[in-house]
Amino acid sequence: xxxxxxKPESPERRDVPTVVVNRLxxxxxxxxxLVREGRATISSSQLGKLLGFTDxxxxxxxxxxxxxxxxxxxxxxxELIDEIRSILGTDRQWTVTLxxxxxxxxxxxxxxxFTSQGFRIVASFDVDARIIGSxxxxxxxxxxxxxxxxxxxxxIQIALITVPADEAQQVADxxxxxxxxxxxxxAPVTLSLPTEVSLVGVDLTTELEQIAFSVANRIATx
Amino acid sequence: xxxxxxKPESPERRDVPTVVVNRLxxxxxxxxxLVREGRATISSSQLGKLLGFTDxxxxxxxxxxxxxxxxxxxxxxxELIDEIRSILGTDRQWTVTLxxxxxxxxxxxxxxxFTSQGFRIVASFDVDARIIGSxxxxxxxxxxxxxxxxxxxxxIQIALITVPADEAQQVADxxxxxxxxxxxxxAPVTLSLPTEVSLVGVDLTTELEQIAFSVANRIATx
Numbered sequence: 021x022x023x024x025x026x027k028p029e030s031p032e033r034r035d036v037p038t039v040v041v042n043r044l045x046x047x048x049x050x051x052x053x054l055v056r057e058g059r060a061t062i063s064s065s066q067l068g069k070l071l072g073f074t075d076x077x078x079x080x081x082x083x084x085x086x087x088x089x090x091x092x093x094x095x096x097x098x099e100l101i102d103e104i105r106s107i108l109g110t111d112r113q114w115t116v117t118l119x120x121x122x123x124x125x126x127x128x129x130x131x132x133x134f135t136s137q138g139f140r141i142v143a144s145f146d147v148d149a150r151i152i153g154s155x156x157x158x159x160x161x162x163x164x165x166x167x168x169x170x171x172x173x174x175x176i177q178i179a180l181i182t183v184p185a186d187e188a189q190q191v192a193d194x195x196x197x198x199x200x201x202x203x204x205x206x207a208p209v210t211l212s213l214p215t216e217v218s219l220v221g222v223d224l225t226t227e228l229e230q231i232a233f234s235v236a237n238r239i240a241t242x
Numbered sequence: 243x244x245x246x247x248x249k250p251e252s253p254e255r256r257d258v259p260t261v262v263v264n265r266l267x268x269x270x271x272x273x274x275x276l277v278r279e280g281r282a283t284i285s286s287s288q289l290g291k292l293l294g295f296t297d298x299x300x301x302x303x304x305x306x307x308x309x310x311x312x313x314x315x316x317x318x319x320x321e322l323i324d325e326i327r328s329i330l331g332t333d334r335q336w337t338v339t340l341x342x343x344x345x346x347x348x349x350x351x352x353x354x355x356f357t358s359q360g361f362r363i364v365a366s367f368d369v370d371a372r373i374i375g376s377x378x379x380x381x382x383x384x385x386x387x388x389x390x391x392x393x394x395x396x397x398i399q400i401a402l403i404t405v406p407a408d409e410a411q412q413v414a415d416x417x418x419x420x421x422x423x424x425x426x427x428x429a430p431v432t433l434s435l436p437t438e439v440s441l442v443g444v445d446l447t448t449e450l451e452q453i454a455f456s457v458a459n460r461i462a463t464x
Contacts, residue, residue, distance in 0.1 A: 039261060041455050045448040050432060071432060108451045109458025116450070123349035128446070130345045133430050137447045138454070178453055202453035208355050210272060210293060218456040220449045224350070225359045226267040227442045228338070229330045231400055231424035232360070233263050234440040236331025 040081050041108070046071055047078070048104045055097050063094035110138035117176045119191050120183035121146040121161050124206055128180060129156045139178070143170050164191075171198035178202045185209040262303050263330070268293055269300070270326045277319050285316035332360035339398045341413050342405035343368040343383050346428055350402060351378045361400070365392050386413075393420035400424045407431040 050070055054062060064082075065075035082088050085107050089095040105111040116139050118125055128134075129144060145164045146152060152163045162170055170176070179195045181188050181203060188207035195203060202218035205211050213219050272292055276284060286304075287297035304310050307329050311317040327333040338361050340347055350356075351366060367386045368374060374385045384392055392398070401417045403410050403425060410429035417425060424440035427433050435441050 038452065041452050042448055044455075045445065045451045046432075048451075049430065049445065049447075053431075107455070109454040110451055114450075114454055123345075123352045127345035127349040131446060133445075133447050134450065137451065139447070139450050177457065178450065201457045204449045204453055208271065209275075210268075218453050220452050222446075222449050223267060223271065223355075224353060224444075225271075225355050225361070226264055227426045227444050228336075228356065228361050228400065228402075229267045229270075229332055229359065230260065230263050230442050231426055231440050232331040232336055233266075233329070235399065235423040 036084050040084055043073070043077075043081050044104050044108060047081070048101060048108070051095075051097050051101045051104070055101065059097055061094050061096055064089065067095070105138070112138065114139050114178055115174060115176045116141045116178045116180065117171060117174075118144040118159075118180040118182060119146075119164070119167070119195070120181060120187075120207075121148070121151055121156065122182060122184075125180075125182040126156060128182065128206075129159050141180075142174050142176065145170075164194075167191075167194050168198040171195065171200060176200065178204065181205045181207055181211075183207055258306050262306060265295070265299075265303050266326050266330060269303070270323060270330070273317075273319050273323045273326070277323065281319055283316050283318050286311065289317070327360070334360065336361050336400055337396060337398045338363045338400045338402065339393060339396075340366040340381075340402040340404060341368075341386070341389070341417070342403060342409075342429075343370070343373055343378065344404060344406075347402075347404040348378060350404065350428075351381050363402075364396050364398065367392075386416075389413075389416050390420040393417065393422060398422065400426070403427045403429055403433075405429055 047067065050067065051062070063075070064078040068075045068078045085103075088100060088103060102111065116134070118128055118141055121129070121144050125144065129141060134141065141159050144156070144159050144161050145167055146161055147164050151161050154161050177200065179200050179202075181191055183191050185207045188205060188209050189211055192203060192205070192211045192213060196213060196217055200217065203211070203213065203220075205219065205221045206224075208223055208225070210221065211219060269289065272289065273284070285297070286300040290297045290300045307325070310322060310325060324333065338356070340350055340363055343351070343366050347366065351363060356363065363381050366378065366381050366383050367389055368383055369386050373383050376383050399422065401422050401424075403413055405413050407429045410427060410431050411433055414425060414427070414433045414435060418435060418439055422439065425433070425435065425442075427441065427443045428446075430445055430447070432443065433441060
């Protein structure tokens with residue numbers, strides 16, 4: 021790993037906008053793709069161009085976290101991958117659970133992209149007696165009644181909520197009591213959580229509305 | 243519908259940041275929830291508080307599109323719903339298709355949230371002969387070979403791509419040739435499209451990385 025990155029003080033990192041963190045994910049995925057294609061280095065303008073951003077945007081985003089790259093060379097792809105994973109905290113393994121093994125839950129349990137990025141789903145929960153005791157992609161489906169027990173036992177840090185909207189808050193409350201650190205909520209409802217638990221809401225209709233807005237207003241969004 | 247909204251000139255609307263459009267979706271969903279609970283009016287600070295934003299943020303976001311609300315009353319919920327749907331372009335019906343009837347594709351075909359927000363999935367496509375000719379939630383599964391024909395015939399405007407990463411660009415190219423206006427891409431790959439076609443990429447790992455970043459840095463994201 022490169023040693024050129026200066027660790028910022030924590031007050032700085034608290035000010036990083038969510039959109040910058042989201043773009044780090046995009047940079048990471050593009051760099052991983054480039055490395056698989058055998059690419060060793062890339063400039064900020066080339067990286068930006070691949071993703072539809074300016075070179076200034078790429079440099080500004082990375083500048084939140086230190087100094088990267090070298091004049092005349094650009095970024096070494098594999099080093100920048102390590103740096104971004106370190107920034108995101110995905111240079112370590114995260115243990116994840118999923119609550120609600122319906123259609124979306126099954127799709128996420130079968131999604132292969134999580135593991136390669138450091139997220140390992142180790143348990144899932146449902147209330148349907150027909151599937152409790154089974155496993156999907158090797159991930160056991162437990163009774164929701166065992167949530168707190170298994171979250172503690174397996175030291176699960178992050179939960180994906182894929183239950184119906186009217187059950188999501190109750191599930192979230194149980195996860196908080198069990199000591200979860202972060203929740204990704206796919207249920208179409210706004211959750212209320214203590215501030216020490218991180219929350220990201222995923223609303224699948226939002227992306228469609230964004231497209232509708234841009235088509236209706238004849239704007240190409242990138 | 244309220245007549246207090248001033249239609250902005252199109253150059254203004256071109257400058258609306260994506261994050262503002264995303265927040266309009268959040269406001270819309272919260273307002274719809276409030277109306278279902280029988281609420282008639284709400285202030286910007288109350289609406290903001292429910293979603294974790296300041297009242298200034300709510301007012302600034304809406305100010306991109308005109309003047310809403312009245313002093314001492316706030317916003318009339320049902321009027322603001324109509325206004326936001328008009329801004330987003332979801333006051334009309336959009337015809338949608340889905341390409342790739344795997345796990346995620348099935349979950350999206352069965353997702354009930356799209357129709358209520360103005361998006362009607364009318365056709366889906368796959369290459370698997372075992373499911374071509376069947377239907378899921380009343381939505382027919384066609385052979386991918388018939389994509390252009392059916393997109394044109396049914397005047398489909400928006401496509402959801404849920405095929406594997408290495409097939410996504412080819413599917414996108416076919417959709418563009420067929421005359422699609424917008425694409426929501428769930429495949430974990432960056433697509434290259436002509437600028438007149440709107441594109442939103444959905445990367446399910448990004449949300450997990452956002453949570454990891456915030457947990458690793460002990461920041462509560464809201």
